Each structure stands twice: as structure tokens, then as C-alpha cells.
Amino acid sequence: MLDTPIEYLKGVGPPRAEVLKKDLGIFTYRDLLTYYPFRYVDRTKFYTIRDITEELPFIQLCGYIDRLEITGQKQGKRLVVIFKDKTGTLELVWFKGYNWMADKLKTGVEYVVFGKPTFFKGRVNIAHPEIEPVTETFLAQQSAFQSVYNSTEKLKLRGLDSEGIRRLQRALAQQLQPQHIDENLSVEIINDHQLISRLEAFKQIHFPENAAQLKKAETRLKFEELFYVQLRLLKLNKVRAHTIKGFVFPKVGQAFNDFFTNYLPFELTNAQKRVLKEIRVDMGSGRQMNRLVQGDVGSGKTLVALMSMLLAIDNGFQSCLMAPTEILAQQHFQTFKNLLEPVQIKTELLTGSTSTKERRRIHASLLNGETHILIGTHALIEKIVQFKNIGLVVIDEQHRFGVEQRAKMHDKNTSPPHMLIMTATPIPRTLAMTLYGDLDTSLIDEMPPGRKPIKTLHFMETQRLRVFGFLKEEIALGRQIYIVYPLIKESEKLDYRNLQEGYDNLIHEFPPPQYQVSIVHGQLTNTQKEFEMQRFIKNETQLMVATTVIEVGVNIPNASVMVIESAERFGLSQLHQLRGRVGRGAEQSYCILMTGYKLGADSRLRMETMVRTNDGFEISEVDLKLRGPGDIEGTQQSGVLDLKLANLALDGHILQLARQSAQTLLDEDPLLQMDKNSVYVSHLISQQKNRPDWSKIG
Numbered sequence: 001m002l003d004t005p006i007e008y009l010k011g012v013g014p015p016r017a018e019v020l021k022k023d024l025g026i027f028t029y030r031d032l033l034t035y036y037p038f039r040y041v042d043r044t045k046f047y048t049i050r051d052i053t054e055e056l057p058f059i060q061l062c063g064y065i066d067r068l069e070i071t072g073q074k075q076g077k078r079l080v081v082i083f084k085d086k087t088g089t090l091e092l093v094w095f096k097g098y099n100w101m102a103d104k105l106k107t108g109v110e111y112v113v114f115g116k117p118t119f120f121k122g123r124v125n126i127a128h129p130e131i132e133p134v135t136e137t138f139l140a141q142q143s144a145f146q147s148v149y150n151s152t153e154k155l156k157l158r159g160l161d162s163e164g165i166r167r168l169q170r171a172l173a174q175q176l177q178p179q180h181i182d183e184n185l186s187v188e189i190i191n192d193h194q195l196i197s198r199l200e201a202f203k204q205i206h207f208p209e210n211a212a213q214l215k216k217a218e219t220r221l222k223f224e225e226l227f228y229v230q231l232r233l234l235k236l237n238k239v240r241a242h243t244i245k246g247f248v249f250p251k252v253g254q255a256f257n258d259f260f261t262n263y264l265p266f267e268l269t270n271a272q273k274r275v276l277k278e279i280r281v282d283m284g285s286g287r288q289m290n291r292l293v294q295g296d297v298g299s300g301k302t303l304v305a306l307m308s309m310l311l312a313i314d315n316g317f318q319s320c321l322m323a324p325t326e327i328l329a330q331q332h333f334q335t336f337k338n339l340l341e342p343v344q345i346k347t348e349l350l351t352g353s354t355s356t357k358e359r360r361r362i363h364a365s366l367l368n369g370e371t372h373i374l375i376g377t378h379a380l381i382e383k384i385v386q387f388k389n390i391g392l393v394v395i396d397e398q399h400r401f402g403v404e405q406r407a408k409m410h411d412k413n414t415s416p417p418h419m420l421i422m423t424a425t426p427i428p429r430t431l432a433m434t435l436y437g438d439l440d441t442s443l444i445d446e447m448p449p450g451r452k453p454i455k456t457l458h459f460m461e462t463q464r465l466r467v468f469g470f471l472k473e474e475i476a477l478g479r480q481i482y483i484v485y486p487l488i489k490e491s492e493k494l495d496y497r498n499l500q501e502g503y504d505n506l507i508h509e510f511p512p513p514q515y516q517v518s519i520v521h522g523q524l525t526n527t528q529k530e531f532e533m534q535r536f537i538k539n540e541t542q543l544m545v546a547t548t549v550i551e552v553g554v555n556i557p558n559a560s561v562m563v564i565e566s567a568e569r570f571g572l573s574q575l576h577q578l579r580g581r582v583g584r585g586a587e588q589s590y591c592i593l594m595t596g597y598k599l600g601a602d603s604r605l606r607m608e609t610m611v612r613t614n615d616g617f618e619i620s621e622v623d624l625k626l627r628g629p630g631d632i633e634g635t636q637q638s639g640v641l642d643l644k645l646a647n648l649a650l651d652g653h654i655l656q657l658a659r660q661s662a663q664t665l666l667d668e669d670p671l672l673q674m675d676k677n678s679v680y681v682s683h684l685i686s687q688q689k690n691r692p693d694w695s696k697i698g
């Protein structure tokens, strides 16, 4: 029944069906049933015309049509209805679909009108209101919470505004019988979480009896939605375990031991040790590893990656590390080279700016196995980059890479190499569970010892001189300073001017030869950037003025102050990333947020959050609440987040329960082969049919 084409529903027919398909993707009864209201209004409350004030949102009135006429010419043509109740009159206006409306409306009939009043030349009017005659059935169907549906101009022209869609929902609901809706959760799950049945939930979501019922319906449908996302992800993980033969790295050998015993520059933190162990277990298990390492900026992920790569080498495999930017790749390359030179491990760097000749040489040395470790940017993904025997792929700052890019690395060997994915942007748990829900995760939840927490201060433009004074004191102590300017694509020119102005200002305040200033921004060539970076790294310059090109990964322990200009223009996760560039040495470090005097509420909350806490996860939670899941970096490319009802910022506890239930189910029956679980398989399959983008996951 639910597969019935929508045109067969009472009140639809072919012309309306066409628009429903085109505009809303509603092809079948099922699609309509899962076209949920986007909000509800309280329809128990009636206003009188006299009480209408300018600030009112949507209101409901009861009264009669006094007269109606179609007036105006061409574009201005419209239907104007004078509507009255005991207390006064107002105008109802239709600019579209007015002929149809004019035919429908009658004087002498009592109507309920619903819409948003506006004031125009001292008169109240409501444009395109919903209007319904007050009949027995209308009153009987009137629930306290009335659903409101999104509609489109074309649909409205065909009489399918919110009210029209609700009429269709009503027609569908009346036909709906228990046998039409297959329950897709087991009795245990339903009982465990005290969920209402699917049928009941569908009815209540469109026509809630009261607030409590509506809440139950939402909970049930959100649970179901999140449960199937999790089931899909967790099953993917199990399927991979069964179908992909992972390379086995059984031994810890010369490379690892030599490095560990003789050249490791410091003691590993307990968190690093633990994560390394988790990785070793994975790589020795015969399963292909797909592990996400989450760790705040500066927690020492690079070293974990490096040591995992040594394990690969000890077992006869090559490995690569892919970073999102050229600068970061270069920095990793330097780190690796410095650390690995004494143990005779050959590391190469391949980026977009590697010369053709270099490139050829590197390609050859990868193929003959001379190069053990390749570090680079997206350039590594290209088909032409082939290895003799790659066993481990490390992806740094995963949120910058799409899932497809991850998948392409699978083809670099006869069997997919182990994947180690590192993310420095702490993301809220709910988001991690969904974005990376198919990965095993490790958490580096401990900072290397001796780090003092970074002090964060917020200053207004008017306090700039004080800030400069402080910077001079820090420089006198031998420290270095970053000054970062925003760079936002749409206003690149303007930003560039800000940066240049700031730089000129700074030179004035910090004149040579006493002070030296580096500048790095997007308009420089790579060689220029590299030159400027190197001057700063070598401590030849004390100040580094930059756009966010330094955002990710750069590591200069002597830099102890991060000044962020126009800080209100940065998102929280960016601010946190930037702050993470300092506090890497033993000195007390500072992050200074410079903003204008007037701040919006969101900006103020961002500044306050930064000043209050250094905890990346806490910050990411605030970020999620401020921006919603769709705007968090890395989420756009993921179809996983097209949730219809559930909201990852608000429904964390439902997600938690749903994931737990899916996990329990798969623990017992990893590939869902048991008879009693066939309902899950068929539901997953039908979802896949309806949502081709699901195939992107993983």
C-alpha cells in the first residue's frame, strides 16, 4: 500500500502529483508519510481582530467574509477579502492562485483563518492565510498541535500549501491500517526503550493529540532513524572485517626498537602508549585496521603515526602520510626526517609543487621499495603514485578529506592497507559516532607533560596599545608571536587589505632592526611562503603575521603568543585550532582574542567559551549547539547527516541508545543472518534503494 504512486491518493491526481514529485520528492504514499511537519502551532487559541498588534507571529481568527474582489492590473493583480469578526475587520490578500481561491470562498460561512498579520498603511492584513470553513469535521479534526508543512510556490499554485498537504496527510492517515506499516524494530528494543509503535508514531507525528503524544512520536521516529544509521555503519565495520583480509604485522623489529630505545626524544604519554597498543593489536589481528585517532591539538598524534609506520616497515611494508596542506606536509616531512635519519629510514615528500623530475624519481623509488615512508598532500591519491608494497595509510586532519579520497587509498595495494585516521578537530561525540561511526576509535586524552595550560584573554580594539606592550615584553623574553588575520573567501580582497594594513601598523610599532616580522598569506607563492616560514622557524623573525594558512598543524615550540585579529569572525573550532599553535613549549603561553567593541550574542559566547576552557571537546559541543551539525567542518560531504527528524546537537541521548542497541544486535549476529533479524536486513535494503547516497558511506 505504501508503494502506491502518489497520484492515486484522494485529492492528488496527475497534475499535482507531478509537482509533488518534482518539488518535494514525494513519489509514493510512503514518501508522503515520511514528509514530516517542520513545526506545530497551538490551534486552541483564537485572537480577535481588535487585539492584533504588530509583533504577533502566526495567529488564528474566527469570523466571516464581508466581501471579496479581484483588483489590480498584471503583476499587481490580487484577491482582496474583507474579513470580519465581532471586533473589527482586516484584509486577507492572495497574489497567487486567486481565481481558485475566489471560487472557493463564500460569504455567510464561518471561517477559521490562520496566518501572520502585517500592518500596511495602518491596516492589518494577512497575505496567503490558511482558511477553512468551520464545520463539524473541521472541529473534530482540530488537534491542539497542528502540523505545519513546508511547501513551495508551485505547490501553492496548485492548492497545496501547508494546509493542502495536511489534507493529503489526513486522507492517507484515514486509509492507514496496522498491516500497512511493518514494524522495523524488535519487540525487545521497543520494550527496552519504551517506544510507541511505528503506526502510532506516524499518526501522532502528523496529527498529535497532545504534547505528550507528539513527544513520544518524535522520540520513536528519531530513534528509528538514528538506529538505522548506526546499524548501517556498524555493520559496514563487521562486513569489512569478514571480507577484507588485512595485512598482518606480527612483529616488532629493528626499526621500531632502535628508534624506541635510542632516538625517541621523550617518554611517551600513557595515552600515546595506549593508542599505540590499540593500533598494534589491530595490525596484528588479520583484520584491516580502520581506526580514528582523536586527540586535541598538541596531544602528540604525529609520534603515534610515526611509530605505527615503523611497525609497518619492520614487517616489510611501506607507508604514507597524507596531510591537507602543503605547509603541513612539509612540516611533517621535516619532523620525520629529523627523527628517522639516524635509523636509516628513507622518507620522501610529494606535493603539488614537487617538480616533474623529482616526481619521477620518487615514483620509481616507491616502486622499487627504496622509499619506506611517503609524506604528502592530495597528490598521493593520484593513480600514478604506486608502491611496491604499501601496508599503512595515515591520514592527518581527516575532516579535510572526503570519504571517497579515503576509499581511493584502498587501491594502492592488492588488498587494502591499514588506515589510520587522525583528527585534531575535536568533534562532539554525537557527530563522531555518525561521521566516523564505521571506524574504531582511539582517544589521546592526555597532553605531554610540562605543558602549562594556555591563558586566553579577550581584548577590544581600544586596548590595542596595551596588547602591543605585552607583546614587546614577551619578545624581550625571547619568545615569538603569531598574529593571525581572518581570510574568508567572499571578501578576500578586503581581508587582504586588513592584513596588509595590520602589517604596516605592526612594522610601525615594531620597527627593524630591533624587530623582524614575517608575513605569510595566500597570495604568496609556495617558495615565498616557505622562505617566510623558515625565517620564523629559525627564530630570525619574532612576529609572524599570517592568514589562516597556519591554521593546521604547524609546530613551533618557541612561539608562545597567538594573537587572533577580528576574532569574532572565526568559528570556534578554528579559534581552538589556532590557539593550539602555541603552548607547545615549556613556557607559559597566551592566546589573545582581539575584537571590535560591539559583539553579537553568538560572538560573545564564542569569546567567553574560548576564555573559559581549553578543552576541545567542550568547545566542540558549544560549536555544535551554535551552528548545528550541517555547518561543522567535514559534515557537508557526508550524506549521513541528512536526518529527517533527529538533530545531532539535541538528540545525543537517543543516538547513544540507538547505537547501543545496534551494537548489541550485531554482537550477537554480526552479518544479520539470523531469521529473526531479517526485518533489519530488508529495511536496510529498502533504505538503500530510496537513498542512493548511502553507498558513499565508508
Ligand code: ADP
Binding pocket: 266, 267, 268, 269, 272, 295, 296, 297, 298, 299, 300, 301, 302, 303, 424, 448, 449, 553, 555, 557, 584
Ligand atoms: P598533534 O596531536 O596536534 O598533531 P603533534 O604531534 O604535532 O600534536 O605534537 C605536538 C608537540 O608535542 C610536538 O612538538 C611533539 O614533538 C611534542 N610531543 C609529542 N609527544 C610528546 C611526549 N610524549 N612528550 C613530550 N612532547 C611530546
Ligand code: MG
Binding pocket: 301, 302, 396, 424, 553
Ligand atoms: Mg598534527
